[in-house]
Amino acid sequence: MQRYFVPSNQWQDQTLTITDDDYHHIVNVMRMKEGQSIICSSNGMSYLCEIVQIHDKEVTCQVLEKLNENQELPITVTLAQGLPKGDKLDFIVQKATELGMKYFAPLQLDRSIVKWDHKKEQKKLERLRKIAKEASEQSHRAVVPTIHEKHTLKELFNNHSFDHCWVASELVAKEDVKHSPSFKEAIQQVKEGEHILLIVGPEGGFSDEEIHFLEELKCRSIRLGPRILRTETAPLYALSAMSFYFEEWRCEV
Template sequence: MQRYFISDNNWTKEQVHIDGEDRHHIVNVMRMTSGDKIICCNVDGSSYLVEITEITDDKVTGALVEALDEKQEMPVKVTIVQGLPKGDKLELIVQKGTELGMFAFIPVQMDRSIVKWDSKKESKKLSRLRKISKEAAEQSHRSKLPLIHEKHTLKEVLSENTYDHLFVASELEAKAPSEDGSFAEALKQISPGDNLLVVIGPEGGLSNDEISFLTSNQFKSIRLGPRILRTETAPLYVLSAISFYFEEWR
């Protein structure tokens, strides 16, 4: 069944109003008519079975049939902090990260980031990333959209610290493994409901200054297996491992 994320101001106690691209998709792509049913999700994570009652030139109106008790969200909240990579890698990370259950995403201009965002580009890029995340959340049947934050610095990320666990993916740990860098052991310290922050460097990795800054602020270095992963692979490894550990294995 088709799923749509609808902004909070489009809801009433008994109805939901769907406009813009979602209205176009329902009417012109899916060719739906009155009586057809869809699932609509609110920004608060609630979702409803909805029956279409009216279609006009500017909106689709649906009646709320029943609230759904969905459990697709990860039992821990994982925020990915990603050093800005080249090309369209950021879009891939956001798309696949959304499918894998990412709670939030923070792009960061790091010392070795080749890409530079100016203020004019940032707004357009964030709009594109949020659209990609929305489509991925609908496709993967999530009930909550990941938060796609504006570009931060590492200092800004830490100034907003509300996390229970702080991790940084370390290339050094992959090259010279230590017992303290075990991701498997780190996962054992996490409980359902916890908030995790995971920092991933850009193509050139984290600089020595960035590593020192993070470790001095209580970040735990973790290794993501014995191989050196690409910047776009690392966050997907993290999310896959956490999903398996908390949703399948435990």
């Protein structure tokens, strides 16, 4: 069944209106008719709704019932990603959304080849927010991840607080597994409801200054296997492991 995220200001009691791109999708792509059912989400809740009237520029729906769904990770994950080249950021946001990421912060790091000016940043953020919304609908989530504006490392820690900070470092992957920081150890220390910050560097990795800054803040470097992962692979490895640990293995944390 098709799902749509409808802003709270388009709800009134048990009635809601759908406009813009979602209107186009319902009417022109899916060719839905009055009387058909869809699922609409807002503020973390999902509802089974019936299309009651299709107008020229909006679709009016009636709420039939509230759905009891639970597709969100039992922990909160912020992914802070060093700006990569090309369209890799689109891929990362799409897949990280499917895997349960709650917040996303693009990072301008020392070795980021890509530089965003203000005009380019706003266009990029608009695209990423659209990708996150579509990925949330596809994966049947009840919330759309928040896409923050571009941060520096200092801004990231000045503007937000976290229970755990993990750094995916290629230097750790090269170390002897018996002596390198353990992802297993780190994940076992997380309690349900806590907030994890996962920091991933760009293609060139982190500078010495950035590693020193993160160490000063007691951020923990974690080993994501013995191989050197691409910048777009590392966050998906970590999120997949967190999903398996907290949702499928059902460990008590």
